[in-house]
Amino acid sequence: MPLTNAMQMIAENRLLSRWSDLLERRPDQQNHPQETDAELVPLPDGKNLLCTTVDTIAEEIALGFYRYPETIGWMGATVSLSDLAAVGSQPLGLVVSVTLPQDADPSFQEGVARGLDAACRAAGTFVLGGDTNFGQAASITSCALGLVPADRLLRRTGCQPGQLVYASGRLGAGSAAAARAIMDIPEKLYSESDFRPRARIEEAQHLSGFAKACMDTSDGLVATLDQLMRLNQVGFEITAGLMDALEPRSRRLCRQLGVPPLLLLAGHHGEFELVFTVAKEDRDRFERQARSRGFTPLLLGRTIADPVIRIAGDPPRQIDSARIRNLADEAGGDLTRYLMELTQIVTGT
Amino acid sequence: MPLTNAMQMIAENRLLSRWSDLLERRPDQQNHPQETDAELVPLPDGKNLLCTTVDTIAEEIALGFYRYPETIGWMGATVSLSDLAAVGSQPLGLVVSVTLPQDADPSFQEGVARGLDAACRAAGTFVLGGDTNFGQAASITSCALGLVPADRLLRRTGCQPGQLVYASGRLGAGSAAAARAIMDIPEKLYSESDFRPRARIEEAQHLSGFAKACMDTSDGLVATLDQLMRLNQVGFEITAGLMDALEPRSRRLCRQLGVPPLLLLAGHHGEFELVFTVAKEDRDRFERQARSRGFTPLLLGRTIADPVIRIAGDPPRQIDSARIRNLADEAGGDLTRYLMELTQIVTGT
Numbered sequence: 001m002p003l004t005n006a007m008q009m010i011a012e013n014r015l016l017s018r019w020s021d022l023l024e025r026r027p028d029q030q031n032h033p034q035e036t037d038a039e040l041v042p043l044p045d046g047k048n049l050l051c052t053t054v055d056t057i058a059e060e061i062a063l064g065f066y067r068y069p070e071t072i073g074w075m076g077a078t079v080s081l082s083d084l085a086a087v088g089s090q091p092l093g094l095v096v097s098v099t100l101p102q103d104a105d106p107s108f109q110e111g112v113a114r115g116l117d118a119a120c121r122a123a124g125t126f127v128l129g130g131d132t133n134f135g136q137a138a139s140i141t142s143c144a145l146g147l148v149p150a151d152r153l154l155r156r157t158g159c160q161p162g163q164l165v166y167a168s169g170r171l172g173a174g175s176a177a178a179a180r181a182i183m184d185i186p187e188k189l190y191s192e193s194d195f196r197p198r199a200r201i202e203e204a205q206h207l208s209g210f211a212k213a214c215m216d217t218s219d220g221l222v223a224t225l226d227q228l229m230r231l232n233q234v235g236f237e238i239t240a241g242l243m244d245a246l247e248p249r250s251r252r253l254c255r256q257l258g259v260p261p262l263l264l265l266a267g268h269h270g271e272f273e274l275v276f277t278v279a280k281e282d283r284d285r286f287e288r289q290a291r292s293r294g295f296t297p298l299l300l301g302r303t304i305a306d307p308v309i310r311i312a313g314d315p316p317r318q319i320d321s322a323r324i325r326n327l328a329d330e331a332g333g334d335l336t337r338y339l340m341e342l343t344q345i346v347t348g349t
Numbered sequence: 350m351p352l353t354n355a356m357q358m359i360a361e362n363r364l365l366s367r368w369s370d371l372l373e374r375r376p377d378q379q380n381h382p383q384e385t386d387a388e389l390v391p392l393p394d395g396k397n398l399l400c401t402t403v404d405t406i407a408e409e410i411a412l413g414f415y416r417y418p419e420t421i422g423w424m425g426a427t428v429s430l431s432d433l434a435a436v437g438s439q440p441l442g443l444v445v446s447v448t449l450p451q452d453a454d455p456s457f458q459e460g461v462a463r464g465l466d467a468a469c470r471a472a473g474t475f476v477l478g479g480d481t482n483f484g485q486a487a488s489i490t491s492c493a494l495g496l497v498p499a500d501r502l503l504r505r506t507g508c509q510p511g512q513l514v515y516a517s518g519r520l521g522a523g524s525a526a527a528a529r530a531i532m533d534i535p536e537k538l539y540s541e542s543d544f545r546p547r548a549r550i551e552e553a554q555h556l557s558g559f560a561k562a563c564m565d566t567s568d569g570l571v572a573t574l575d576q577l578m579r580l581n582q583v584g585f586e587i588t589a590g591l592m593d594a595l596e597p598r599s600r601r602l603c604r605q606l607g608v609p610p611l612l613l614l615a616g617h618h619g620e621f622e623l624v625f626t627v628a629k630e631d632r633d634r635f636e637r638q639a640r641s642r643g644f645t646p647l648l649l650g651r652t653i654a655d656p657v658i659r660i661a662g663d664p665p666r667q668i669d670s671a672r673i674r675n676l677a678d679e680a681g682g683d684l685t686r687y688l689m690e691l692t693q694i695v696t697g698t
Contacts, residue, residue, distance in 0.1 A: 019476075019479065022463070023465065023466050023476045024466055024469070029475070043397075043496075048392075050494065054480050054490070056482050056490065093378075093390060095403040095492055096403065099405065109368070117373055126374060127372045128378060129402070130403055132364055132365070132368070141403070141480075143444055143492035145390075145399065
């Protein structure tokens, strides 16, 4: 897949593209760069693909988003398990490399382990092993491993205009958790342990045969739609009510802060839901089957030919998603500036 | 495998044992903690095991052992590929998470990529994907993935008294590289790029059917023998000449510094050779077969019933390997103290 000009507009894509230019690729790797949330290698059985992905959490800890070791462990497992979910994979397990703060007492390690274990249980999997280091600041890197039958694989590519776009659940919890840290919100309004997103492993199993493109919202809804837009050269029209798209605690926080719901959908600290498209003619069958399995996907809107992200209304409103995505890079670690500029973009001021 | 008192004497084993106590284990995982260099999970084909391992390199960079981005990339790939070698696995690829220094120019990323690519080529494998972060200091975490047929698996356990112990090649290069940094040795005597250890993937393929226990020397020869001693409740008698066991550049450095060769075999910065035992009756067949494939293993000595590490001689000399292994923890990052105390231990002063 050549990196289009549209892809190159995003700083993160340029960075990844440089690695791809520099590193030789395994000839039978089953995904091009950016095309899937996890890397895919064929296995000798001729049926399954090995899925793998690696993610480091360091900045979120340094910024104070994750102060509890339990959160570090939970998120350490969830970030990579969520990538497995987005390709439709069932996890085999994960390996983790944990950097413990030099001055931490043993309860820190115990907390990280509790969080890791709880997130693995929620996804029906296990930590297989790992590596421990000591450093100035805590960080965690996890590598999740899983299998997917080649004919059940979900990719980021494959959507076309005229399809429906869904999220696997209501959104905004990632931004609410970030807001808690940035704005120093009282615990009773939103507490750090309110943010325990589950990797949507099981839900992803219900998408096979329906989803035409799938990606997790690890960087928030707007970044996810933006990337799907650039990869597929389609746009998105959001017809769902934005306040209604927020999960209840995030919605309550949104109201109490008096900020527009789009702010919580545009923030880069995502909630690890899956965003995917479904053909219109499959809608009834998909929704019925999902409901029968206790899974209620949220209809966000539809794909459109124009490569933009638009909120339906009179008049409709276009979101400058490239500016939103590049904001995190431009603001560096200056969260106040980030929040101010993001607010300006989403309110159009 | 219960953690014996002998295992608990080593700080690193205690740390790993705490994780094992805290985390639920996958019921069909094919290795107990510490029993293999990589984690093992059965695959649906009923024949192959998936092998995986994760390692972070941060301290070596902070200590100045790896100043060139090429070294960081090379070592980032090699540490985890070497663990695959030690279980007899053929690699499928690796995923890497790289933290680039915030202030580094693009040539840093290019250097890391060149090193990663070169180490992968040397092992016949590829980087499948990864994650990039920016931080105060560079670090790299790699997770290697591979396959091994269950009947060709190499474990750390299974050796008994009366066997021969080998290394896959001459030793000391890791310590020489560390000495270069600690003692600020001129480039012409030992340069950073002299240290490019190769993961012994191919050599490990020749061990199947012969090796009774196998482990890589990622923490140096003495730590490796010590761990094999504790896991197997056997001891080791080194009969090889210690100077002869050093690889040529390390030997030259050893002579020029006027330090005992044991210092280079006892240092914690290993050289990523494999140490393994072979039954005496298999010696001729093993050595002949190895040579016919261009592989010349180094005979180090033999396993003994007494759980100690002993250097043959008149009188024989016992090495306090527990003290050596725990020294890295006790000295923290104080390299001068580390080197002084290690010298005292190996010279018996």
